[in-house]
Amino acid sequence: MSAHMPSDRSFQLLEVVPGRMENSPAVARRNWPDETKARILEEALAPDANVSAVARRYGMSPSQLFGWRRKAIAKGQVERREAPGEEAGTSGGIIEIGIAGAMVRVGPMVGEDHLRRVLRAVRLA
Numbered sequence: 572m573s574a575h576m577p578s579d580r581s582f583q584l585l586e587v588v589p590g591r592m593e594n595s596p597a598v599a600r601r602n603w604p605d606e607t608k609a610r611i612l613e614e615a616l617a618p619d620a621n622v623s624a625v626a627r628r629y630g631m632s633p634s635q636l637f638g639w640r641r642k643a644i645a646k647g648q649v650e651r652r653e654a655p656g657e658e659a660g661t662s663g664g665i666i667e668i669g670i671a672g673a674m675v676r677v678g679p680m681v682g683e684d685h686l687r688r689v690l691r692a693v694r695l696a
Contacts, residue, residue: 611629611631612636
């Protein structure tokens with residue numbers, strides 16, 4: 572059933588005061604020790620990690636852990652570790668690249684950024 576609406580359809584002004592409501596539970600914020608936070612971030616940054624599952628394992632909100640990751644990456648405290656894709660040869664094989672008479676052999680665990688720096692250096696040599 573809907574609430575009664577005044578015939579003149581005027582608006583009511585409500586004042587909202589921030590603070591804890593009477594019936595809401597008083598839940599203190601957890602203060603995570605730096606060592607624990609670092610361990611959780613390390614686990615969440617693994618290439619095959621499910622961040623939501625890691626968060627649930629530690630009893631925290633996935634959005635909080637995603638926020639920690641985003642802030643740590645932005646500050647340069649950690650680097651995102653990405654798993655090489657199928658096109659990068661994750662089957663364990665080695666790719667050989669011939670450039671300017673030099674042979675560059677690349678394993679599946681070499682990151683794309685590192686490979687670019689190596690190839691750039693070979694071209695300039």
